[in-house]
Amino acid sequence: MSQVLHTPPPGAAHSGEDDLAALAARHGLSVSGARPGLPEYVRQLWARRHFITAFATAKLTAQYSQARLGQVWQVATPLLNAAVYYVIFGVLLGTKHGVDDYIPFLVTGVFVWTFTQSSVMAGTRAISGNLGLVRALHFPRAALPISFALQQLQQLLFSMAALLIILFCSGIPAGPSWLLTVPVLVLQFAFNAGLAMIMARMGAKTPDIAQLMPFVLRTWMYVSGVMFSLDKTLRETHLPHAVQVLLEANPAAVYIDLMRFALIDSFHASQLPHHVGAYALGWALLVGVGGFVWFWKAEERYGRG
Incomplete structure (x- = not known):
């Protein structure tokens, strides 16, 4: 007894797929987890701005919730780091x-550097450390690293209160130049x-990178003039011109x-590198916008096994 296998005619499978695609489009259905276009992605992210702010604030509040001194550590931690750097x-x-x-010089450097350092470390775990949230809810994944950077900005603002006290105790009065801190913080936040x-x-993609970053960040800190005057060092040493440019352009x-x-x-102002304003704006745009677009390109892969 013979059996005849009936195979669909060529193109029938594609025709069925096209029919399903047309049916889905007619009823407003889309592929689950598909990456939206960049303008739509920005719109979705803006629509969740209140979640980003609330998430950052909740993380900051919970950071020291188990400590006896609680939120005091938000200011005490960077101050203790500054004290150690001052002695050493x-x-x-x-x-x-x-x-x-030197004390205001050092404390300012430590606080501003900590903002960048903490944003980087929090960013490395923004997705891998929140897989439950990523897999359970649908939202623009960029909300997580942005909220962590916002958390570190809030931390810096708490620390700035202590910095202002140090400035007053050092005999440095408030002046119009203090208003420059606002655009500087905006640009640094975009960069971070x-x-x-x-x-x-x-x-x-590679969770082990979180173990490597402390060594990279420590090296970056040592060449960023946190504990010493970079301008004074460059004037007193005879480094190659290319090295000097790299150190001055260090974000x-x-x-x-x-x-x-x-x-x-x-x-x-003479202690600032040439074109410092262009450097600050350029790094904010290059890393801020470029990092956002690069992150968006992998949107549909976050949380997948």
Whole structure:
């Protein structure tokens, strides 16, 4: 007894797929987890701005909830770091010599650097550390690294209250230049958020990168003039011109120096690198916008096994 296998005519399978696609489109259905276009993605992200803010605030509040001193650690932690750096670098290694108002100089550098450092570290775990949320709810995944960068900005604003006290105790009065801190923080936040999104995409694919980043960040800190005057060091050493340009264009150093210029009277414009404003704006646009677009390109892959 013979059996005849009936195969569909060529093109029938594609015709069925086309019919299903047309049916789905007619009823407003779309592929689950598909990446929206960039303008639509931005619109969805803006629509969830209240979630981003609330999530950042909740994370900041919960950060020290188990500690006895609670939110005091938001200010105490960077101050203790600054005290350690003052003893080791300022006193033992003598980096405070030749630097006016060294304590405000150092504390400003530590606070601004911590903003970038913490944003990077939080970004590496933004997706891999919140897989339950990513897999359970539908929302633009960029909301997570942006909210972590916003959390670190809120942390910095708490620390700035302590910095203002240090400035007043050091005899530095408030002045019009303090208003420059607003655009500097806006540009640094754009840079940090973009960097957090870059690290979030890398960390989502390779979680081990979170173990490597502390070593990378420590190296970056040592070349960013956090504990010493980068301008003074470059004037006193004979480094190749290309190295000097790289150190002056270092985004961490750019934002630190701009904040010092805004807050500390003894930090003059002559100590800023050439084209510092262009550097600050350029890094914010390049990393902020570029990091956002690069993160968006992998939107449909986040949370997948």
